[in-house]
Amino acid sequence: MVELSQVMKDKGRMFDWSDKVIKNLELSEEDKSISQAVDAWAKHIGTTGVASTELSQYLVKVVEPEVYNAPSELLDYMFEMDTIGEFDDVGIITNPVNRLNAQESAARTGNVDKSYIDFTRATKENVHLQIDTELKMSDLRQNGFKTIATLTQMSTEALNNKKFYSVFNKVDSLITSPSTQGFEASGSLTVTAMDDFSGYLLDNGVNPLIVGLSTDLRGIKNISGYDKFLSDNMKDALNMSAVLKMYDGVPLAQVSAGKKLPDGSHLITQKKLFGFADKIGQMYMRGGLRVLQTPDNNREVIDLKFTGFEFVYGITKLEKIAKLTIV
């Protein structure tokens, strides 16, 4: 029997365990003993309904690092990440615009009109996410550690997905199309459309990336006439995975079309490719996740409330975003 509190101190250990349990992977000896320990207290809660804080403490300790500090490849790429306290606030300053004007003047005397550097404060977007749920005591008794593992994985996924969705929704609404940054491809992608889209990104940054739904990115390899640009290596790679890794030197990042929010919407809007030339702004995770727990003996459930998941972000470099819409 292991001491759970000791295991929880090891960051990510419990999350790995729950991942293994859900996916029915082979458990190591330590994993098995974790399962036993978790099973014991899960069943204890299920049988007694005691209002101990074990469950909520466990969720905070295990889920919080996964949603707060875990590297999320795309968002880390898009934003400079930081954390602030629950009651703190930040001012996000946009990229200073150089409006200093050097003017010709009469020699050795007098002044010219003053000019200034444009420091503008960006509009911040505050998002607070919350989940309210219930856990049946009978489930805790029956499945024990499996219920806990499922809850761990699913709550993490729900919070992360929604965070991702709300950021991309904002980005989508910032760029209108057709416009300089909003390219429009009618019917299907063409070589010219993709060239201009990736060209815009290469011109505006050093570290570009194209993000899209897997179904849309797969369309790139089917662009008519594109096959002649494919090297043998790329053709081999294409036979292994359906999506190209790069287009004109811009990496392609796919978001699985199989991942969906509870309301059925995809994490990224369909038929749209988003391009980022560099980091586009700053994101701050605010405060910490709180899990509130109340046993309801009359209905034999445990009320759980995941709250305090809060983040602030400001998009400061609008010119570094481009969008390709397939009409």
Add this chain to the structure above:
Amino acid sequence: MIDKNTVFNVYNEYDGNIYAPSAYNDLGYKFERSNEIGEPSITPVVFSDVQLINNKSAIFRNGTLRFDADLEDEIYKELRIMPDKNYLTKDEIEDIILNTDTDKLEKLIAITSMNTIEKVRSILIKLDNTNEYDIPKRVFDVVNARIYELAKGSVRSEIKLIVKKTIETKVEVKVEPKVKEVKTKSVETEAEPETVVEKKTTSKKTK
């Protein structure tokens, strides 16, 4: 019946490049953005490619790419395009935004295509950024609300436009009857004294 090899001019009035596939050229068509003073770009396209693009996308159906004005009806007939609620040209959208009223806002609510409403927003923001026009807040509200609805997937809109009641104000201007004058007159003339006064007062009451 239009011959498949006829070449038509296709106009792009918008600020963004629009791309389309072609059966003859792998690079496809590129409809350049309009120039600085708003003149549309012109790209010649073979009619068979017009049909190809129309089959694949809504770019002609929603009025984004246009043809010569005198040929438009004929081409639309051939392409089986019936200008419907999602067909809005740039001029129509600008008219809705700048000379807005309830009927015109209803047109925005009737839109069911995300691309059309996004096109509206594109023009709306562009006009707003010029700082030359006074655009009512209700236009922004309707456009944003409709985008939100369409993003959720609800085609039938629940946006209701409520016309605020304006109470008709009756202004009664009370004019003091010029009794003195009349009286003096009546004294002088000694004929029809009362009736004259009444007539004068009623005629000067304005509603």
